Each structure stands twice: as structure tokens, then as C-alpha cells.
Amino acid sequence: MKKFNYEDSDIENILQQMPEVRDNRKMLEILERAEKLSKKRKGLGWVMPAAASAAAILLFALISTSIFQNDRNRNTAGLNSKEDASTAAPIEKKASSTEKRFVIMPDQNFITFSITGMDQAGLIMPLNIPVSMAVEENASPAVLYTKYIDKMKNEQWGLAPLDFKNHATFSEASDANGNKTLVVDMIKNSSLGVSSAGTAFMDSLKESFRWHGYNQIEFQTQGQKGTILGNTEYTSIPLVAEGKKAYFQYIYGQDYPSFLVPSPDTYPDFSKALNAMESEQFTLQAPLHAPIPGGVDISNILIEGSHAEVKFTADSGLMDNETFVMMLDAILLSAKEFGFRTVTFSGAQNANIDQIGTIKLGMPNEVPAAPNPVQ
Amino acid sequence: MNSKLQELYDKYHQNLFQFLFYMVKNREQAEDLVQEVYIRVLNSYDRFEGRSSEKTWIFSIARHAALDYLRKQNRWSQRIFSAFDLTKRPILDTSPLPEEIAVQNEMIQQMYRCMDKCTVDQRSVVILRYIQSLTISETAQILGWTEGKVKTTQHRAIQVLKANMRELSEKEESIDEKIQLRR
Known part of the structure; x- marks a missing residue:
């Protein structure tokens, strides 16, 4: 064998x-043996639970003796009650993997950063991936943006560096009707004025701040109205929260987290957006992938005001795992893009489940506030 | 005999066996594991009730049986290696090849050895996609993953195999050169 230059196709x-x-064995031999062993195991079925119960009783006896002993020691040593409380505190239940969500819910304070994807090969336009960080503070998104921009672990997430720091300061203003404006004050002679990075900055701003209730972005240069970005002059641009987008899965690589990204294109209605998210209809290339797996079909979408019901076919193979949590979160995010407030997932009777992760089937679920929670 | 079990055997047995063989790379072990799959099927069929497709369900049992076995193996080898204080495991398994592989050409044999370098997930995808010729969508259904995850895992697996195949052929070349020099 002398070949060194193996290609993927080789x-x-x-x-x-x-x-x-x-397998060269006879069917009878295999199945009869399996039945025999299965009966044997079933026959021994009581042994394991009984042994486990005995072990649990023994463990309980040991623990209570030890706690009793500790209590006595503490009482005699006169330890304060705070320490007692911490020892007696119940062990917090660990979150199971299916409790994971791919969205931030409206009851959380958060800030969103839209970051360009690292792998742009084959894509017509750069892909903006909005990631959201839950924060404890009540400050405005304009303030939080500058404060948390350094906390982004772009490389670790398979996203391009965010090079906009030091080019602008952010503040907000609101008029008598309560319309909020984001004010972006650029430094003089910023390189973003004449390079394509300026266009990327504009796209990132739009995608970062549309989640936060701003109606428009106003641009200034050192306090003076207007600025130039990517060789185009701007004074203000409108911000639209409902972008009429589908959501796709972005995977930069196996060792990176998956994100949900808004589609590069817009769709005329929710139904068409969901159609584009189905695996069978998916036309885009990696790193984008369809969030609705093969074997899952949407039979009907019923709309009543700001509520939508997404009905799956009876034989849709829904399962209670992370893949399907991501699918439902992608659908909820797209519902938000079309102005829906709640979504009910129904159908898929053969799957025989009433919940996927923390999302309940058969009852209304609130649409999220933003995609991709990061820490 | 249980007619349902017979039906499952007719539909999936040889594919399950082949999947397990390439997962654990040992005929006897694959025989034991496929037996274990039927035992688990018999013990849990009442609870199945079409929660996913039958094929997804039975392959998921097979995959878990293989994972249990590989984990056990891994624990043993870790204990043995630490007992002998060997810091590095051999680059590739040098145990004798099974008959089916030994009669094949050298490239196939090398590929069989290189499959050791893939993670369990990568190996699962490689077997289903290339050896069993399933589509991305079928593989995603069997593994309960999105098609995106199948594609990404597949891409990574091909890169791992390519790098190791290149490395192996370079090594062989240098061994050949040394032999020629000695002559």
C-alpha cells in the first residue's frame, strides 16, 4: 500500500x-436461547429490587445513626444553628439533559449579541448567530451590551471574533409615546466607515437589538447626527422585532455547541417557514441543518389570533430528548417571528409522550424572548 | 416461539449482527450481544408501544448493548494499563484480524484497524451510513439525532479515518524503505 494522499472520497x-x-447460527438456536435467558432473568426479577431495598434500609440506618450522632456532638459542642441548617439542607436535584432549552424565556433579563458564524463557505450572505446571556442586572440593553461584550467566548462556540469594541458607545432614548431608540455614537475615522466590516457591524446591531423592544437605531459620530458604515451614510434605521424568519440549526463542528439561527431569507407565513425547517424540504448547506428531523411531519397549523397550534401526524416519531427540545424551540422562535404569543403542539399520538423536556404537549406554550442562552 | 420475536429477527437480524460486529470488532462478542438485544426486547416489549419506530427502538437497544460492553472493556483495559504503569496504549490494535477481514485487501484491513480511532458515535454513523448504506435521514432516525448531527459526526469521522489511513501508509512506506536498505 503506497497511497498517502487519501481524499474524503477514497x-x-x-x-x-x-x-x-x-451471523451463521440458526434462528431457532438464537431465539430459543434468548427466550430461556429472558425467563430466567424475569424469574430473578424480585432478587434485585429486594436486594436494593435491603441495601437502602441498611444505608438509611447507617445515615440516621450518623446524623443522630452528629446532632448529639453538635449540641454538646454548642455549634450555631446556621451550620445545622446547611448540613440538613436537601440535596438539590440535578437537572437532567432534557431540561435543557435553546431559548431565553421572557421572565429573564438578558442581553443579545449577534455574532457572525465562523464557517461561511458556500453561504451567499454572512450568517448572524444571536446568542443571549441571562443577566441579574436591570440596566438597559444599551449599557449591558458594552459591559458584557468581553464575556463572549466566540472561538469556543465556533463563531467569528466580535471586533466592534472601541468603535462606538451605546445609549438609549425614548419619546413621549414610549418608543425606544438605540443611539449608536461612533468614534471619528472608525475603520468600520470604509470597510465591509461596517456592513457586518450594521447587521450585527440589527440582529442584537431587535429582541429588546427598540423601534429604531439612531447613528451619531462623536455626538453629531449621522455616520458612515461600509461606505454608506446612515442617520437612523427602523428595527423590526418580527422578522418573518424560519430557524435552522447551526453546527460549526462536533466539538462546538449547536445554535438556532434565523434564516437568511424571510417567509410569507408561519406555515412556509416551518416547511423550510423540515428535513425533507431543507435546501441549505452545512453548517446549517434542518431542525425538524426526518420522520416528523406537520399535518396542520391552526391559527387563532396570536395563538398557533402545530399538529404533527400521528406517526411522527417524537421523542423526549434534546434533539426534539431543539426542534420545538426552533418552531417557537419562528412563531415569535410571525407575531404569535403562544403555541400548542399536538398530534404524534403514536409517540405516546405528553412532554418533551420542559415543554408540554397539548397545551399552550409561551414563545421565548430570544434564542441561544450562553454563559 | 414468540412470533413477534421471529418477525423482528426476519426483519433486522443480519443488519443488527453486522452493526454489532463492526461496533465491537469481535464475532463471538457480537453473537453474545445480539442475543442480549433479544433478551432486552423480550423484557421490554410491553413498554415499547410504538414510542418510536420499531427499527429505531431495536437499533437503540443494540447500540446501548454495544456501549455497555465497550465501557466495561474500557474500564478493564484502563485497570490493566495502570497496573503495568504503561502511559501509552498501542496506536492501533494489533490483535489478529477476523477471518472476514483477513481475506480482504490491505486497504480494507487498514481501514478496519483505523475504525478504532473513531469515537463510538462516529463509528455508529460510519457503520450505518457506509457499511449498511442507510441514508442520512434513516441514520438520524435510528440514532434519534437530527440530520445535522449525523452529517457533522460523519464529516468528523471521515477526517479521523483519513488522517489515520495517511499516517499508516506513511509508516508502511518507511518500513518498506528500511527493509530495502538492509537488502
């Missing part, structure tokens, strides 16, 4: 030539 060809391997 590897795929060799794998396709791997020999078929068959």
Missing part, C-alpha cells in the same frame, strides 16, 4: 467495500 469508497458480515 475513504468513503473503502468504507463501502467493507465486507458484509453475517
